[in-house]
Each structure stands twice: as structure tokens, then as C-alpha cells.
Amino acid sequence: MSDSQNGSARGPLVEHSIQSIREGLIAKEFTAAELAEQALAFAEAENPKTNAYLTLSPQRAQAAAREVDRKIAAGADPGALAGVPIAIKDVILTRGVRTTCGSRMLEHYMPPYDATAVERIERAGGIIIGKTNCDEFAMGSSNENSAFGPVRNPVALDRVPGGSSGGSAAAVAQGTALLALGSDTGGSVRQPASFCGVTGVTPTYGRVSRYGLTAFASSLDHIGPFARSVRDAAILLRAIAGRDPCDATSAFAPVPEYPAALTGDIRGIKIGLPTEYFAQLPGETGDLIHRAVDVLKSLGCEVREVSLPHTEYAIATYYIIATAEASSNLARYDGVRYTTRANAETLSGMYRETRGAGFGAECKRRIMLGTYVLSAGYYDAYYLKAQQVRSLISRDFAHAFAEVDAIAAPVSPFPAFKIGEKVDDPVAMYLSDIFTITGDLAGIPCMSVPCGKTAGGLPVGLQILTRHFDETTMFRVAHAYEIAS
Amino acid sequence: MKLTEAEVRHVAELANLGLRDDEIHKMQQDLDGILAHIDKLNEIDTTGVEPMAQVLFDSGEINLRADEERETLGTATAVANAPLTSAGYFKVPKVIER
Numbered sequence: 162m163s164d165s166q167n168g169s170a171r172g173p174l175v176e177h178s179i180q181s182i183r184e185g186l187i188a189k190e191f192t193a194a195e196l197a198e199q200a201l202a203f204a205e206a207e208n209p210k211t212n213a214y215l216t217l218s219p220q221r222a223q224a225a226a227r228e229v230d231r232k233i234a235a236g237a238d239p240g241a242l243a244g245v246p247i248a249i250k251d252v253i254l255t256r257g258v259r260t261t262c263g264s265r266m267l268e269h270y271m272p273p274y275d276a277t278a279v280e281r282i283e284r285a286g287g288i289i290i291g292k293t294n295c296d297e298f299a300m301g302s303s304n305e306n307s308a309f310g311p312v313r314n315p316v317a318l319d320r321v322p323g324g325s326s327g328g329s330a331a332a333v334a335q336g337t338a339l340l341a342l343g344s345d346t347g348g349s350v351r352q353p354a355s356f357c358g359v360t361g362v363t364p365t366y367g368r369v370s371r372y373g374l375t376a377f378a379s380s381l382d383h384i385g386p387f388a389r390s391v392r393d394a395a396i397l398l399r400a401i402a403g404r405d406p407c408d409a410t411s412a413f414a415p416v417p418e419y420p421a422a423l424t425g426d427i428r429g430i431k432i433g434l435p436t437e438y439f440a441q442l443p444g445e446t447g448d449l450i451h452r453a454v455d456v457l458k459s460l461g462c463e464v465r466e467v468s469l470p471h472t473e474y475a476i477a478t479y480y481i482i483a484t485a486e487a488s489s490n491l492a493r494y495d496g497v498r499y500t501t502r503a504n505a506e507t508l509s510g511m512y513r514e515t516r517g518a519g520f521g522a523e524c525k526r527r528i529m530l531g532t533y534v535l536s537a538g539y540y541d542a543y544y545l546k547a548q549q550v551r552s553l554i555s556r557d558f559a560h561a562f563a564e565v566d567a568i569a570a571p572v573s574p575f576p577a578f579k580i581g582e583k584v585d586d587p588v589a590m591y592l593s594d595i596f597t598i599t600g601d602l603a604g605i606p607c608m609s610v611p612c613g614k615t616a617g618g619l620p621v622g623l624q625i626l627t628r629h630f631d632e633t634t635m636f637r638v639a640h641a642y643e644i645a646s
Numbered sequence: 647m648k649l650t651e652a653e654v655r656h657v658a659e660l661a662n663l664g665l666r667d668d669e670i671h672k673m674q675q676d677l678d679g680i681l682a683h684i685d686k687l688n689e690i691d692t693t694g695v696e697p698m699a700q701v702l703f704d705s706g707e708i709n710l711r712a713d714e715e716r717e718t719l720g721t722a723t724a725v726a727n728a729p730l731t732s733a734g735y736f737k738v739p740k741v742i743e744r
Binding site for chain 1: 690
């Protein structure tokens, strides 16, 4: 089954890069306004097939594009993302552009301010064309938990795009946007990137401000870029990263010029293969990952095995910590402040009815689990225990990075599955995130870069993980692999 | 079952989450499956292991901003998304009975 038979049409941006758009604008081959118009028209025409967008923002896009065109006409620097059409996951706030979090609860919510990452994108000349579909409050691995219907994978429309940032991955894969922002709490950028055949990055925790990212699990939440190339992902991260006074957990660490480090030369870099990950790697995915590792060897990397012995406890740890934090963060949706209210006689009745009607099944499950593990008598047995195991998982990575510079691993044990295939078994769905959740727990930078397709034409992603704040090495390895493969 | 139906109802109460009877029963099964997996953590001895609450980095800088007056959203904007307001306040059903 090839792309052309089963997938969606490919958009006007698939042959572009940030650099080629910049050159085209400066050479007056097209204007930013024309490019935005084209991207918006294609997004609108394609959307019935993929359901990647929940809201398009033509007015905001055109205003930003005119500003870029004005700067170029005046000979001023139009910014690092000049004229680039960018899609934003609908858990990231955009002032005056509806932001639903994929939930009935926020179906009519109009944010009064912009997320810092959104503000920085526009300051760099980026054009925000719309908001992408996602699992409700970013809870899910298939995008089937959106209150507004699942996203279909542009590569194979009967399959999921992955989740929770499925719409952002699909938008970039189909070429309606050149770049997108997603959020990653337990694999939600890397897994959809691998399923849709694009690049997805989860930076170091604190690298990108979370101001304006709807809180799911605050100690695990990251904003991360999607792109069609490693270089473009690096440029987008460079534009949005760095300390923000509005997020106390955002890091002071200086942000390097990532793109300048992408030389293609990665000789001598030590790469670790986690024994525990490769032991449970089936079939075609395993073959493709092994082939990618061979490419890294041929580029002069030293490859050796490393051990991450607490891997098998990561899912249990994650589903305690993430749900505990979520149960607290989602308490704010109570019918008082956020658009949706169910009527009841009493205040507590109004809370219960609003939340019962406004949240979907997966959100309810996680709120219940999180409330349970934090409830009287269970705190030590579950929450404290999970925080201790999180320390052990984080320590595993520290030990590995004493021996190697980067870790290469699979992203998902299998490629994109069929819509509906796994919805009835929440535990099976959770377990499929085993290779991505560990990076979030440790807070280290990690990314997915495409490493080929199965015989059925489904993309597979190679994951690269590095030390805290060493996105540079991660990008170098991924970029060298990308141009060699 | 690790959780009784009464416990599920109690947790829903704590979470202010209105669940129908069929949802309660499904929830009991789902939570049971997840908790059975979570029990795996008991295999590890974590005596003396520091709990990790945050990914914190020693920045060497003080994380507090200057205590200066700043623009705020303003009342009208702050309540604009509320389902029911009155005179710049959030309006809710009566809390105190006479």
C-alpha cells in the first residue's frame, strides 16, 4: 500500500524548508501573505480527510504575514522563522484564537493571552495558521481521545497518527504547516512524529517555557517542535527556548546556536544501546532500528550496550505521578471560570455535573486514578513510592551518560495502528509508551527522527536521547543520520 | 477486585466527578487493571531513596523576579470566559442556606 493510494494529498510546503522560504521571500518569488494563503487553503481542503486542525486562524496568520512582508520590503531582518506557516497544538494558548485542549469542557474557550512559545514564534516572523487536534488535555497515545473526533494519519488514513500531539504531526506530514508545536508529557511528541514520518523533539525539561501550556502533569510537561528536517526542528527550538520570567521552572541555561553545530561529522561520538529496550523489540521495527544503528556506526560513532535497569517500572511510575498531578491541575475545570457549566441546585452539585459532562472517559480515568493515589492512606504507598522510583530511573540515565554521549533507541514498539484497534484496553495502550516515558521522567532531551518504513509503508522513528541541556549532541547525531540515510 | 464499588464512589466524590452507574462499574474494572500493573513497583526496595518531585537544575541564580508593579489582565478580560458573571464577579449557585 503506497502513500498515494491510501494517504492524503501532499501540501504546498513539502518541498520547502525554513531556508528555502526565506530565500524565496527575499528573492520575491512569493510573499509571506501568499504562502500563508496557500497553506490555509490547503489545510481547509485537506481537513475533512485528516481532522488535523480544530481551528484555523487566517486573520492572525495574514496579519503576521503582512508584517514579515513589510520587514522584507524595508530591508529589515524578518526573523529566523520568517514567513513559515506553523501549526500549534490546541493545548497551547493563543490569544483570541479558540483553544479547546481537545475537550468539550473548553469548546468555546478564548485565551486572554499567548503562550510564551507562541509569542516567540511570532516575534521570529513565524506565521501561526491554526490549532491542531489532540487527545483531550493531551491524555492519550492515539489521538482517539479528542472530543472532536480522531485524527487520521496522512500516511495511511485508516490508522492513528499517534498521540497526544497527533494533529501537529499530521499537519507537518501532510504539508499544511512546515512546522508545528506539540507537547510531550509521556511521549506525546516523539510517538506521533514516528507514526507520521516527521521529526519531533522533546527538549530538556525547563528548556522551553510552559507559560501558556495547559497544565497536565507539571513536573513532566514539555513543549516541543515538529519539523520535516532535523535542521528546521533545531531552528524552531532555538527560537522558542530560554528562560522566561513567567515560568519559574524554565531554565537559565544559555541556548546554543544549534543549527551551527549540524556539520554531519559525528565521528567519535559514543552511542549507547539500552539492553532493556532492544530485548523487547519486535519484527520490522527492530530491523529498521538495527539498520539505523549500523548507519551511525558507519559514520564513525562508537556503539556499545548500556543498561537502564529500572525501565520495566517506568509505566507504573508515570501513571502514578502524571495522574496525581493531573487530578490536581484539572481541578480548575469546575464550571466557575471556564466556559462550560452544567446547571445544578447546589455549588457542589454544579461542580460534579459540570465535570461529569465535560470530561471524556480517559480524563475521568486519570483524574480518578490520580485522586486515588493521593488520597488518605495511599500517598506513601503510591505517590511517594513512584517519586522514589523516578529517582532510580533518572539515575539509570546518569550512569549510562557517564559512559556514552547519546543513547539510540526505538520510539515505539510498533508503527501506527488502526483506528479503534486498541481503544478498549487502557493498560495495553499505556504499555506501548515504554520507550518514550523514561525520557520524560528523567527530564532529558530526546527526539524522534524518521528511520525508514515498514513493507506496508508505515514510518518508523529512531529515538536519540542525550544529557540534560545537551540538545546540541542530540541534533548533531540525528542530523548526521538524516543526511546519511 | 482491588477497589470496591463504594471506594470508587468515594474517590469520585473526592474528585467532584459526577459518574453514572455504568461509568462507576467500568471505572472499577479499569482502575483494577491499572492498579494491578502499578503493584509492580513493590518489587523494588526504595528504602533511603530520595523522592524526585521535580527535574531541578542548580542555576546559581535566584529565581524570584523583582517585586514591581505590572499590568494585569483586568477584571473584564479575566471573567470573559466564565459561564455566568455579575458586576465583574463569577456567579455560582447559592452556597449558604438560611
